[in-house]
Amino acid sequence: MEIQDQSFVFSTPETTTVTEWFRAARVADFPEDGGMCVKFGNRQIAVFNFTRRGEWYACQNQCPHKMQMILARGIIGSHQGEPKVACPFHKKTFSLRNGQCLNGDEQCLEVYPVRVEQGYVYIGIGRENT
Amino acid sequence: MARIIVVGNGMVGYKFCEKMVNRSTEHSITVYGEEPRPAYDRVHLSSYFEGRTADDLLMAPSSWYADNGIQLFTGELVTSIDRRAKTIRTHTGKVDSYDYLVLAMGSGAFVPSLPGTDRDGVFVYRTIEDLNQLQAYARNARRGIVMGGGLLGLEAAKSLLDLGLETHVVEFASRLMPRQLDDAGSDILRARIQSLGITIHTNKRTTAITGTPRVDGLSFDDGVTLPTDMIVISAGIRPRDELARTCGLTTHARGGIVVNDGMQTDDSSIFAIGEVAVHNNMIYGLVAPGYEMADVVVRRLAGDHAACFTGYDMSTKLKLIGVDVGSFGDAFGETPGSVPIAYTDKCNGIYKRFTISEDGKRLLGGILVGDTKPYSLCHQMVINGMPLPGKPEALILGDQAGESAGAGLMSLPDTAQICSCENVRKGDLVRLIRDESVHTLDGLKKATKACTGCGGCAPLVNDILKMTLQTLGVHVKKTLCEHFAHSRQELYDIIRIKGIRSYNELLDNHGQGDGCEICKPAVASLLASIWNDLVTEQDTIQDTNDRFLANIQRGGTYSVVPRIAGGEITPAKLIAIGRIAAKYDLYTKITGGQRIDMFGARVEQLPEIWEELIAEGFESGHAYGKALRTVKSCVGTTWCRFGVQDAVSFAIRIENRYKGLRAPHKLKGAVSGCIRECAEAQSKDFGVIATEKGWNVYVCGNGGARPQHALLLVTDVDDDTCIRYIDRFLMFYIRTADPLTRTATWLNKLEGGLDYLRDVVVNDSLGIGASLEAEMQELVDRYACEWRQVVENPTLRARFRHYVNDESADETIVYAPMRGQKSAADWDNVNK
Numbered sequence: 031m032e033i034q035d036q037s038f039v040f041s042t043p044e045t046t047t048v049t050e051w052f053r054a055a056r057v058a059d060f061p062e063d064g065g066m067c068v069k070f071g072n073r074q075i076a077v078f079n080f081t082r083r084g085e086w087y088a089c090q091n092q093c094p095h096k097m098q099m100i101l102a103r104g105i106i107g108s109h110q111g112e113p114k115v116a117c118p119f120h121k122k123t124f125s126l127r128n129g130q131c132l133n134g135d136e137q138c139l140e141v142y143p144v145r146v147e148q149g150y151v152y153i154g155i156g157r158e159n160t
Numbered sequence: 161m162a163r164i165i166v167v168g169n170g171m172v173g174y175k176f177c178e179k180m181v182n183r184s185t186e187h188s189i190t191v192y193g194e195e196p197r198p199a200y201d202r203v204h205l206s207s208y209f210e211g212r213t214a215d216d217l218l219m220a221p222s223s224w225y226a227d228n229g230i231q232l233f234t235g236e237l238v239t240s241i242d243r244r245a246k247t248i249r250t251h252t253g254k255v256d257s258y259d260y261l262v263l264a265m266g267s268g269a270f271v272p273s274l275p276g277t278d279r280d281g282v283f284v285y286r287t288i289e290d291l292n293q294l295q296a297y298a299r300n301a302r303r304g305i306v307m308g309g310g311l312l313g314l315e316a317a318k319s320l321l322d323l324g325l326e327t328h329v330v331e332f333a334s335r336l337m338p339r340q341l342d343d344a345g346s347d348i349l350r351a352r353i354q355s356l357g358i359t360i361h362t363n364k365r366t367t368a369i370t371g372t373p374r375v376d377g378l379s380f381d382d383g384v385t386l387p388t389d390m391i392v393i394s395a396g397i398r399p400r401d402e403l404a405r406t407c408g409l410t411t412h413a414r415g416g417i418v419v420n421d422g423m424q425t426d427d428s429s430i431f432a433i434g435e436v437a438v439h440n441n442m443i444y445g446l447v448a449p450g451y452e453m454a455d456v457v458v459r460r461l462a463g464d465h466a467a468c469f470t471g472y473d474m475s476t477k478l479k480l481i482g483v484d485v486g487s488f489g490d491a492f493g494e495t496p497g498s499v500p501i502a503y504t505d506k507c508n509g510i511y512k513r514f515t516i517s518e519d520g521k522r523l524l525g526g527i528l529v530g531d532t533k534p535y536s537l538c539h540q541m542v543i544n545g546m547p548l549p550g551k552p553e554a555l556i557l558g559d560q561a562g563e564s565a566g567a568g569l570m571s572l573p574d575t576a577q578i579c580s581c582e583n584v585r586k587g588d589l590v591r592l593i594r595d596e597s598v599h600t601l602d603g604l605k606k607a608t609k610a611c612t613g614c615g616g617c618a619p620l621v622n623d624i625l626k627m628t629l630q631t632l633g634v635h636v637k638k639t640l641c642e643h644f645a646h647s648r649q650e651l652y653d654i655i656r657i658k659g660i661r662s663y664n665e666l667l668d669n670h671g672q673g674d675g676c677e678i679c680k681p682a683v684a685s686l687l688a689s690i691w692n693d694l695v696t697e698q699d700t701i702q703d704t705n706d707r708f709l710a711n712i713q714r715g716g717t718y719s720v721v722p723r724i725a726g727g728e729i730t731p732a733k734l735i736a737i738g739r740i741a742a743k744y745d746l747y748t749k750i751t752g753g754q755r756i757d758m759f760g761a762r763v764e765q766l767p768e769i770w771e772e773l774i775a776e777g778f779e780s781g782h783a784y785g786k787a788l789r790t791v792k793s794c795v796g797t798t799w800c801r802f803g804v805q806d807a808v809s810f811a812i813r814i815e816n817r818y819k820g821l822r823a824p825h826k827l828k829g830a831v832s833g834c835i836r837e838c839a840e841a842q843s844k845d846f847g848v849i850a851t852e853k854g855w856n857v858y859v860c861g862n863g864g865a866r867p868q869h870a871l872l873l874v875t876d877v878d879d880d881t882c883i884r885y886i887d888r889f890l891m892f893y894i895r896t897a898d899p900l901t902r903t904a905t906w907l908n909k910l911e912g913g914l915d916y917l918r919d920v921v922v923n924d925s926l927g928i929g930a931s932l933e934a935e936m937q938e939l940v941d942r943y944a945c946e947w948r949q950v951v952e953n954p955t956l957r958a959r960f961r962h963y964v965n966d967e968s969a970d971e972t973i974v975y976a977p978m979r980g981q982k983s984a985a986d987w988d989n990v991n992k
Contacts, residue, residue, distance in 0.1 A: 064700030
């Protein structure tokens, strides 16, 4: 994969001031155009390798609709260009950019910036989301 | 700041609060509700027995009231009002003062004065507590009677049926739903309800409930007694007006608090709304007029002194026990000079009756049973007094002509109310579509809240969307989603003809954007149907069930179903399943398709479990896929003294032939060994029933939400011919159906219906028989067990884990004990 040796920062949520870049896993551990769940302390973070767009996203793994730890197993895609993930349980969809629910009134997801460097994926943990 | 006290926290009381906080913040609101929980959706109460929980039914959680500055006291009954001091008192002795009082106590069940209504086992059907008690009692009951064949009574009957009781309905009048239906309509409804196993008794005057202390029967004035274990009384409603009576407000002789057009009682600071209010000698037992009353009071309190309730149309459309019923306007033809036209189709259980004005130019009302598609439009024509678009007969015959219906829709005035729950008018929708480029149903729902209440207006809103887009010159085409401007059938041809093998290849050349949860699984299913490549090769375009080759369940665990072809299994294999299920502590249950489902496996356990199952000779059962599930069988000539053919062997042959076959939706089959049909083949996508001479083949049946019997395709064929026809039938379905369409729905939409299908499959009228068979043979030859491939391939196996950076399991998964096994914890109790 050609991006392995460069450093990219993806989807920085504006309000986040990153205090720690958590090294999650190798790029190769993530499926193409799909996600995996990362354990960060007691927290579960869904990280998506959006190969088709050459982008990475991260958000909370818990779907706020029925409080299930599942979003990493959701299908990703786009809605009018907005990158999104669909919860496997009841197909609630959320923007990967800002976490907002796109087809309902569910609570907004917490989103995290992602950095890819030297073949590793890092998640930016900020003050407000610790 | 004015203090408002709302007495009663039902649907209308809640709606008042919602409308009030949206309108003004200059009032403080305090709500007293008698029931232990906040307001819930009483209209859909019977869905409680279909798996919805009390929390699912809430109009809003307790936090909503707090978030909006409303003080809510549940479980607190207001017992008196002191109008001079402007205070109320509750049963706990609490006193609270008001500037304005809104009475929304609703109604309770009317219990007729009969001997025996106080016996154990006599219930009413009104609150969640009623339902809980009823459910608990029903566990030890075999038979139940509902007294009352009106709308609520039939809902209650459905619940008894859902609880597994032999169900009877007793009605005093000569027909069911006497207030909405005429005799002919009621007969059709009765036939359809009876076919579900509910026994109906009309013209029955009950004289007593018998038994002590437990009820044991119902006796009638004709001397007959009907034995029963329990009784649900649903004989009407009685307004909860006690509070008004004791404080001297005017009440109606037949019950209810009398109000004026502004919903004011004869005390100008006290309002009454909903089922407790009597307006113009009418009590409105529906939720929509109650909401309208709430709106009037909100507007009055916000200073709009002209706000008036002017009566409400009592038209209804609903689904009763799976039967569509509609009644609108002058349903019974009471207008002088009016002319009825009616249509009865006893075979399909459809009845339509329209009341036409004397001059034949206007529709005045009607009754619809079994098919309410024309309801929305006809109802609009009535309330807007529109002229009939064509001859009156067209109302009955013109169903298929979508154009004339559309023309009628577009000629509705802009003021026509489309969504009565949220008061959305046609003009609001058209303006959003035309001026603000809201071009999706979801967008319209979000912008107007239309379709979010009862949902009944969704088809109408969708039609308005389509028609308006057409007038704007926007080409409306049946497309998969925003990423593909093609139908499923077009994509099928593109993939096949161009030899496309991957989702991205298709998206790059024939689509746009990045895909979504609709087109990815649909294309995945097409690729699997056409090439039968293993779905594991493109796992991230699969729905989670196909991605992890197991069925996801509450809590995020999966269930495992090995194939047990035809339901035949050796004792050794049964022991193997038991051993493996015990080892991994899985909950086991026999499925409807004659196999064994093991629940509660964590994602990382799946490959190990399958490794053991495969070692015991099992293979994937594809319970997770839109694929062939099972071919159920009865025991046939193998053992049965009645059997005329070897049903088990034939079922196993068929199941093994089509195992792994991916289709637009799941597929089920069955083989019965004789006419007694113990395998229930006529409820399957394809069913085979033995005759003395061979097999009868039935197609396009299904169970599910709208059960439909399979239809006879061909009779007395031999084994090989039978399989050849099923090959052709399945392949033709796979080629032409829309995504997620079962064979029954597909056939319903297929032009020419069963005759056309028989022409294609049996008479080969299109000359494609041989190619359909060849395509099927190709798929059969390419079958491989997906789970074997995963178990043997370390890369695929590595995908089955919860954390990418940790070997541990998801520690948030919780189970609850259930009759000696475990089950998923209720999802309202997890991870919060």
